[in-house]
Amino acid sequence: MISAPLELKIILVGNATSGKTSLSKVLRGEPFNSKENSTHGIQISEWLLSPTELRNILPGQADMDLQETLRVNIWDFGGQEYYHGTHQIFLDNNAVYVLIWDERHNQNSTVPTELFFDNESVVVPQEHFHYRYWLDSIRHSASGQTSGMPPPVLLLQNKVDLQNGQPRFYDANLLKRYTVDHNSAIRLKYARARKAPDRRYR
Numbered sequence: 001m002i003s004a005p006l007e008l009k010i011i012l013v014g015n016a017t018s019g020k021t022s023l024s025k026v027l028r029g030e031p032f033n034s035k036e037n038s039t040h041g042i043q044i045s046e047w048l049l050s051p052t053e054l055r056n057i058l059p060g061q062a063d064m065d066l067q068e069t070l071r072v073n074i075w076d077f078g079g080q081e082y083y084h085g086t087h088q089i090f091l092d093n094n095a096v097y098v099l100i101w102d103e104r105h106n107q108n109s110t111v112p113t114e115l116f117f118d119n120e121s122v123v124v125p126q127e128h129f130h131y132r133y134w135l136d137s138i139r140h141s142a143s144g145q146t147s148g149m150p151p152p153v154l155l156l157q158n159k160v161d162l163q164n165g166q167p168r169f170y171d172a173n174l175l176k177r178y179t180v181d182h183n184s185a186i187r188l189k190y191a192r193a194r195k196a197p198d199r200r201y202r
């Protein structure tokens with residue numbers, strides 16, 4: 001009998017420069033780049049987790065009967081996709097969504113924004129949205145109407161190091177309305193120090 005491989009699709013969603021590519025890299029053990037190049041198109045990266053690694057990052061699951069490697073496909077969209085709406089066709093029900101936002105650009109506005117191309121800084125007008133827009137967009141494209149269950153969404157506040165390390169917490173009703181599972185904050189200093197994953201993300 002051939003058993004299906006353990007596989008999971010993570011879709012990173014959020015404003016340009018919110019930190020999607022940085023998160024994808026840090027999860028996969030790649031170093032943080034303070035001049036991360038702006039993403040073109042869609043980048044799909046493979047994050048392989050051995051049974052031991054899985055046990056380590058799933059608190060309280062140490063005795064889980066895990067024997068297979070988990071293949072996580074991380075879908076990371078470049079900024080242009082949002083304007084043209086092309087990402088919509090890739091948003092499906094069979095995925096875990098991670099919505100990344102940062103305080104500075106958490107509003108519907110077009111503002112000069114620093115991007116990096118080949119490590120060169122370029123400031124260009126960039127359209128940003130409040131995280132409510134992204135929640136609507138996810139729930140519109142992946143409502144769970146066909147599968148019966150809306151896909152999980154994790155709401156992750158990034159760049160808290162620029163807010164004196166203070167994450168902001170949310171309106172519980174809003175989270176309930178959009179069936180958001182967790183609120184989290186990435187702490188860059190942990191990512192930089194490459195501490196254990198459960199300390200890096202909370």
Ligand SMILES: Nc1nc2c(ncn2[C@@H]2O[C@H](COP(=O)(O)OP(=O)(O)O)[C@@H](O)[C@H]2O)c(=O)[nH]1
Nearest residue numbers: 016017018019020021022033034035036159188
């Ligand atoms: N200070 C700070 N900068 C960050 C953090 N995460 C990402 N960055 C930087 O913000 C810029 C945009 O990040 P990037 O991952 O390319 O965002 P993306 O457009 O959503 O993929 C890059 O220069 C990153 O180095 C963070 O937590 N803190």
Ligand SMILES: [Mg+2]
Nearest residue numbers: 020021038039
């Ligand atoms: Mg990117």
